Amino acid sequence: MxxxxxxxxxxxxxxxxxxxxxxxxxxxxxxxxxxxxxxxxxxxxxxxxxxxxxxxxxxxxxxxxxxxxxxxADKGYIADVRLGVTTTTGDAEGELIEERSVLVSAAEIEQAFTSFTGEIDQIPPMFSALKRDGKPLYEYARAGIELERAPRRVSIYQLRLLSFSGDGFVMEVCCSKGTYIRTLAEDIGRVLGCGAHLRGLRRTSIGPxxxxxxxxxxxxxxxxEFEREGLLAPVDALLADLPIECLDPGETGILLNGGRLKRSATPAGRYRAYGPNGFIGLAELRADGFMVPLRLLSTQVQEEKA
CATH class of the missing domain: 3.30.2350.10 (Pseudouridine synthase)
Known part of the structure; x- marks a missing residue:
């Protein structure tokens, strides 16, 4: 056949x-x-x-x-939180641990938000992909093993209550990398005195x-099939929040060959570097006034663009 x-x-x-x-x-x-x-x-x-x-x-x-x-990059989420119910995983996929009555108001939820705005410490959940001795924490959790986890410092830039239904609420979260929304939901439920878990989650933004x-x-x-590649954003879209540095042919060759360029009037930092044929990679202008390559497109891609 x-x-x-x-x-x-x-x-x-x-x-x-x-x-x-x-x-x-x-x-x-x-x-x-x-x-x-x-x-x-x-x-x-x-x-x-x-x-x-x-x-x-x-x-x-x-x-x-x-x-x-x-x-x-920073992240944005819409989180649906169920009050009065705690689970083994902190979300709707876990097994029931405890149910409590819910006697809270929207004003009390917003007041609880103030405890979690700014820099806070979070203890990562056991049901997470963080590794201990080369093995994800969720594998230990599935085996019934609870390990001590060190708290991690994260930033919550904004918590906004979008709706409240008596036994749950929906919130908008703007936060730093490494923030666990499940843990945030559980911690808010603990402060409210009724417990909570994450019922649903939608990521709305990453960086820009x-x-x-x-x-x-x-x-x-x-x-x-021939149209699908056209639906992709270009490679340099990932660096859209960085300033642009335009190079002439000679400067482009120096950077592509791993050399450094002297810059006197340009602020130090990271830049999107562009040569005559377009984007060539990520460069960094150091405090000593020299620009050096960090990550460059491959030689093959450069030849295709030329």
């Missing part, structure tokens, strides 16, 4: 701003997008739990070199990117 052979993987460069659906792991979403694009190299910029939906930037080809910029401009799988699958 003849088997249909998969065409060889292609060199695809760019960023897919995916609106991840409910029930799919981040890795499953990545592999599905990679198949649809037939891409040779792919990665993501931080995971979303299967129960969460929303913005999940997926990087392909040369864009994987710049994923760290979004891993470090919003879910409103994201693409779902329905749209990606509906596009013809």
């Amino acid at each position: 003849n088997q249909r052979r998969r065409p060889p993987r292609r060199l695809v460069n760019g960023v897919l701003m995916l609106d991840k659906p409910f029930g799919m792991s981040s890795n499953d979403a990545l592999q599905k997008a990679r198949r649809l694009l037939n891409a040779a190299k792919a990665g993501h910029t931080g995971t979303l739990d299967p129960m969460a939906t929303g913005l999940l930037p997926l990087t392909f080809g040369e864009a994987t070199k710049f994923s760290q910029t979004l891993l470090d 990117f919003a879910v409103a401009s994201a693409i779902d799988f329905e749209r990606l699958e509906a596009a013809a």
Whole structure:
């Protein structure tokens, strides 16, 4: 019996701003997008739990070199919190631990928010991908093992109550990287005296990117194969919040060969570097006035652009 052979993987460069659906792991979403694009190299910029939906930037080809910029970026969420019920995982997928009566008002919830605005310490949940001795914490948790975890300092820039229904509420969260919204929901429930867990979660933003401009799988699958790559943002979109440094042909050659450039009137910091043929990579202007390359597009991509 003849088997249909998969065409060889292609060199695809760019960023897919995916609106991840409910029930799919981040890795499953990545592999599905990679198949649809037939891409040779792919990665993501931080995971979303299967129960969460929303913005999940997926990087392909040369864009994987710049994923760290979004891993470090601030995040925005809409969180649906159930009051009066605590679970083993801190979300709706866990087993019931305890139920309590709920006698709180919207004003009391907003007052509780003040305790969690600014820099706070969070203890990471056992059901998380953080590793201990090379093994994710959730594997210990599934085996019934509770490990001591050191608190982590995170920043909550804004908590806003969007709705309140008596036994639950919906809040908007703007926070730093590393913030666990499940833990935040549990901690708010503890302060209110009734307990809580996360009933639903949607990531609405990462850095400068919003879910409103994201693409779902329905749209990606509906596009013809030759059109799908056109739905990707360019590689330099990941560095959109950095200033631009334009280089002449000679300067471009120096930077591409690992050299340094003298800059006297330019502030120190990181820059998107562009040569005559467009984006070449990420550069840093040091305090000594020299600009050096940090991450550059591959020679092959540079030749294709030329």
